[in-house]
Amino acid sequence: xxxxxxxxxxxxxxxxxxxxxxxxxxxxxxxxxxxxxxxxxxxxxxxxxxxxxxxxxxxxxxxxxxxxxxxxxxxxxxxxxxxxxxxxxxxxxxxxxxxxxxxxxxxxxxxxxxxxxxxxxxxxxxxxxxxxxxxxxxxxxxxxxxxxxxxxxxxxxxxxxxxxxxxxxxxxxxxxxxxxxxxxxxxxxxxxxxxxxxxxxxxxxxxxxxxxxxxxxxxxxxxxxxxxxxxxxxxxxxxxxxxxxxxxxxxxxxxxxxxxxxxxxxxxxxxxxxxxxxxxxxxxxxxxxxxxxxxxxxxxxxxxxxxxxxxxxxxxxxxxxxxxxxxxxxxxxxxxxxxxxxxxxxxxxxxxxxxxxxxxxxxxxxxxxxxxxxxxxxxxxxxxxxxxxxxxxxxxxxxxxxxxxxxxxxxxxxxxxxxxxxxxxxxxxxxxxxxxxxxxxxxxxxxx
Amino acid sequence: xxxxxxxxxxxxxxxxxxxxxxxxxxxxxxxxxxxxxxxxxxxxxxxxxxxxxxxxxxxxxxxxxxxxxxxxxxxxxxxxxxxxxxxxxxxxxxxxxxxxxxxxxxxxxxxxxxxxxxxxxxxxxxxxxxxxxxxxxxxxxxxxxxxxxxxxxxxxxxxxxxxxxxxxxxxxxxxxxxxxxxxxxxxxxxxxxxxxxxxxxxxxxxxxxxxxxxxxxxxxxxxxxxxxxxxxxxxxxxxxxxxxxxxxxxxxxxxxxxxxxxxxxxxxxxxxxxxxxxxxxxxxxxxxxxxxxxxxxxxxxxxxxxxxxxxxxxxxxxxxxxxxxxxxxxxxxxxxxxxxxxxxxxxxxxxxxxxxxxxxxxxxxxxxxxxxxxxxxxxxxxxxxxxxxxxxxxxxxxxxxxxxxxxxxxxxxxxxxxxxxxxxxxxxxxxxxxxxxxxxxxxxxxxx
Numbered sequence: 001x002x003x004x005x006x007x008x009x010x011x012x013x014x015x016x017x018x019x020x021x022x023x024x025x026x027x028x029x030x031x032x033x034x035x036x037x038x039x040x041x042x043x044x045x046x047x048x049x050x051x052x053x054x055x056x057x058x059x060x061x062x063x064x065x066x067x068x069x070x071x072x073x074x075x076x077x078x079x080x081x082x083x084x085x086x087x088x089x090x091x092x093x094x095x096x097x098x099x100x101x102x103x104x105x106x107x108x109x110x111x112x113x114x115x116x117x118x119x120x121x122x123x124x125x126x127x128x129x130x131x132x133x134x135x136x137x138x139x140x141x142x143x144x145x146x147x148x149x150x151x152x153x154x155x156x157x158x159x160x161x162x163x164x165x166x167x168x169x170x171x172x173x174x175x176x177x178x179x180x181x182x183x184x185x186x187x188x189x190x191x192x193x194x195x196x197x198x199x200x201x202x203x204x205x206x207x208x209x210x211x212x213x214x215x216x217x218x219x220x221x222x223x224x225x226x227x228x229x230x231x232x233x234x235x236x237x238x239x240x241x242x243x244x245x246x247x248x249x250x251x252x253x254x255x256x257x258x259x260x261x262x263x264x265x266x267x268x269x270x271x272x273x274x275x276x277x278x279x280x281x282x283x284x285x286x287x288x289x290x291x292x293x294x295x296x297x298x299x300x301x302x303x304x305x306x307x308x309x310x311x312x313x314x315x316x317x318x319x320x321x322x323x324x325x326x327x328x329x330x331x332x333x334x335x336x337x338x339x340x341x342x343x344x345x346x347x348x349x350x351x352x353x354x355x356x357x358x359x360x361x362x363x364x365x366x367x368x369x370x371x372x373x374x375x376x377x378x379x380x381x382x383x384x385x386x387x388x389x390x391x392x393x394x395x396x397x398x399x400x401x402x403x404x405x406x407x408x409x410x411x412x413x414x415x416x417x418x419x420x421x422x423x424x425x426x427x428x429x430x431x432x433x434x435x436x437x438x439x440x441x442x443x444x445x446x447x448x
Numbered sequence: 449x450x451x452x453x454x455x456x457x458x459x460x461x462x463x464x465x466x467x468x469x470x471x472x473x474x475x476x477x478x479x480x481x482x483x484x485x486x487x488x489x490x491x492x493x494x495x496x497x498x499x500x501x502x503x504x505x506x507x508x509x510x511x512x513x514x515x516x517x518x519x520x521x522x523x524x525x526x527x528x529x530x531x532x533x534x535x536x537x538x539x540x541x542x543x544x545x546x547x548x549x550x551x552x553x554x555x556x557x558x559x560x561x562x563x564x565x566x567x568x569x570x571x572x573x574x575x576x577x578x579x580x581x582x583x584x585x586x587x588x589x590x591x592x593x594x595x596x597x598x599x600x601x602x603x604x605x606x607x608x609x610x611x612x613x614x615x616x617x618x619x620x621x622x623x624x625x626x627x628x629x630x631x632x633x634x635x636x637x638x639x640x641x642x643x644x645x646x647x648x649x650x651x652x653x654x655x656x657x658x659x660x661x662x663x664x665x666x667x668x669x670x671x672x673x674x675x676x677x678x679x680x681x682x683x684x685x686x687x688x689x690x691x692x693x694x695x696x697x698x699x700x701x702x703x704x705x706x707x708x709x710x711x712x713x714x715x716x717x718x719x720x721x722x723x724x725x726x727x728x729x730x731x732x733x734x735x736x737x738x739x740x741x742x743x744x745x746x747x748x749x750x751x752x753x754x755x756x757x758x759x760x761x762x763x764x765x766x767x768x769x770x771x772x773x774x775x776x777x778x779x780x781x782x783x784x785x786x787x788x789x790x791x792x793x794x795x796x797x798x799x800x801x802x803x804x805x806x807x808x809x810x811x812x813x814x815x816x817x818x819x820x821x822x823x824x825x826x827x828x829x830x831x832x833x834x835x836x837x838x839x840x841x842x843x844x845x846x847x848x849x850x851x852x853x854x855x856x857x858x859x860x861x862x863x864x865x866x867x868x869x870x871x872x873x874x875x876x877x878x879x880x881x882x883x884x885x886x887x888x889x890x891x892x893x894x895x896x
Binding site: 141142146153179257258260306308311312315326334335338341344347351371374376379383411 | 600705706754760761
């Protein structure tokens with residue numbers, strides 16, 4: 001409930017939720033759509049959706065004023081606890097909720113953010129959705145994404161397939177950003193022959209913060225889910241100023257900043273598409289698999305999650321690497337082109353881990369190499385260290401995959417085959433865009 | 449030795465090493481300084497230094513022509529096996545060689561690159577050095593940098609101090625790029641109160657390749673070593689087109705591409721300086737510690753290398769994290785703002801690793817958190833997962849360090865103190881620019 005003062009001001013101004021209003025408060029003057037009161041917000045807080053797509057919370061105090069600018073449509077939805085449907089003449093998009101900041105609010109008692117939203121609530125912060133799609137929402141989990149496991153990926157894959165089979169135009173998955181790219185890689189391998197887009201979306205700032213990107217991201221994701229694309233993508237904010245998002249390929253994206261809205265980057269490839277929030281347009285930036293409703297999705301979700309990811313470093317211990325034989329597979333994020341300590345010149349201080357890795361391979365544990373530089377391609381032919389790894393049967397020469405994508409793929413490959421040679425065949429074969437033969441020419445990284 | 453055909457052509461044209469020549473071959477026409485013949489190169493290969501600073505190898509075959517453009521100074525040095533001095537009126541710079549691609553040639557038999565250069569050879573590929581400094585070269589190791597260990601860092605720190613005490617203008621360290629940023633971080637902690645610059649430099653392409661960046665990088669590093677700066681920096685190529693380098697702060701730089709010349713990036717800060725190869729100019733981009741020859745360098749190189757770096761991932765196993773008690777310290781590269789699986793909502797699939805980490809801390813093993821996103825700052829106050837880590841005593845809340853820098857610093861801190869609380873004090877205190885209280889406003893990452 002609002003405070004008496006706020007209630008009175010809204011009544012006097014004849015303002016209801018959904019109306020376009022102008023609020024003058026000590027913090028400044030704001031014009032936007034009055035959203036439903038945030039349950040956990042202060043009783044004097046008016047939440048406005050600005051034309052830019054951002055929501056802003058305005059503290060209403062003595063001397064503040066509110067004025068009706070334009071009567072809006074009432075914001076009424078068919079809402080149950082966790083599910084909501086908005087039916088209209090627009091293309092159908094299913095939204096599945098997994099939790100994360102995009103579905104979070106601040107708990108004012110402690111100041112911590114926790115996933116308290118039902119997906120149904122999303123229309124309260126992004127009412128413009130009803131103008132672009134008929135939406136079905138369903139909540140799968142309320143998880144912080146750092147708690148996602150390969151078992152959750154399997155549930156998501158199956159539930160996405162259920163939605164696909166309903167014949168929807170596309171599926172949006174609301175997901176925490178921490179491990180979003182692991183999930184998008186997993187779904188890329190698990191969901192084969194997809195006829196339509198499956199778009200993961202998250203938010204770097206929760207909906208109660210003025211700078212939240214959740215509405216813009218979600219609207220762009222719903223647009224991407226209706227675009228002429230089939231496969232798994234991640235839709236996230238491009239930068240800190242502009243109102244557009246990129247659609248990244250599910251196996252080629254990584255979170256590269258703890259907190260910035262532009263944290264997600266395509267690695268070693270261009271993004272698939274640019275999505276203009278205000279123009280409601282999807283512009284493809286390179287060739288992508290096109291939607292084709294005749295395809296029948298196949299869920300191929302067998303996984304073996306008993307896999308380890310080792311980022312090597314100076315002083316990494318051979319005897320510790322030997323202990324990794326408790327895993328069924330190991331991804332080594334090596335230095336440079338894919339190197340580990342090999343000590344070919346018998347330096348007195350250096351300690352090779354090649355014998356330890358060889359021991360793993362000989363026990364039937366596949367060892368996969370990926371670059372800890374994040375960007376670039378493994379090449380085991382240039383230096384001695386690479387050649388030694390190739391000789392002992394390390395998998396991944398020539399691959400330009402992310403360490404995290406290689407990890408997820410190894411879990412998936414080990415769900416299908418066990419023998420090192422079979423795993424190798426499956427690993428180096430491009431399944432979902434995770435490896436390419438040649439690197440596209442991508443515009444330079446920013447130099448500073 | 450050159451082939452008879454090449455010898456004859458050079459004789460006929462009255463061309464000697466050091467002359468400016470024009471070579472017309474099937475690959476095109478090149479004008480540049482004729483460098484000494486590469487020992488391991490083909491007998492028909494002429495190596496020219498172009499005006500751009502790049503060296504190019506030109507295959508001389510039937511129909512090729514060579515012409516004298518301008519008589520040059522003879523390239524003669526006082527060279528012993530591993531050491532060389534070029535004495536003149538210029539400021540003295542010491543170059544220490546540790547190996548790496550910058551000191552490598554291709555072994556033509558196998559096609560592999562290996563560190564075969566003595567630092568004395570460097571003047572053969574960068575003769576312009578003698579115009580900008582009086583140089584003393586000394587070889588410390590011939591290592592591929594993936595074989596560097598904390599023990600090598602100690603040797604380097606002591607040897608750098610020896611050079612500093614000679615009163616030189618600055619020190620350049622030729623180093624492989626794979627682990628260069630680990631070494632630069634280590635030296636940043638070990639070398640305190642530096643009066644002059646210590647500049648690490650490497651090359652992403654070996655000197656026998658047309659596109660080698662070694663001469664440009666080395667010349668820029670020698671310029672940086674003479675600049676008005678004191679501390680440890682990394683000097684590497686900025687991009688693929690222009691002839692300049694950045695000087696990066698030693699604790700704030702990371703190799704972010706396997707092979708590109710612009711692989712090195714400053715993370716969470718701007719580079720210290722921009723160094724113009726052709727203009728021979730160093731332009732500082734932000735405040736830096738200034739040189740002050742009155743300072744006395746202190747070598748503080750105690751290290752405990754029994755430390756592990758764990759990049760967490762979905763499905764990371766609590767029972768494996770428990771096994772990390774064989775280490776004296778653990779850096780956890782968590783997801784997002786510094787998260788690990790915590791399972792606060794008792795999800796049936798999720799498995800918290802917090803009890804395992806708590807077990808480590810209770811055994812007196814410091815656990816440090818860093819961001820696997822590479823960019824950004826740890827914040828353990830926003831989400832439940834962060835708060836749980838803070839409660840069990842994980843170190844690093846508010847720190848904007850790189851995982852690899854945190855690892856090196858933990859090795860260094862554990863060389864000095866043992867108790868978790870003492871380690872914490874030392875870790876969160878800024879020693880060498882590795883943590884800052886506020887993030888500078890850095891221009892956006894490239895959006896695509």
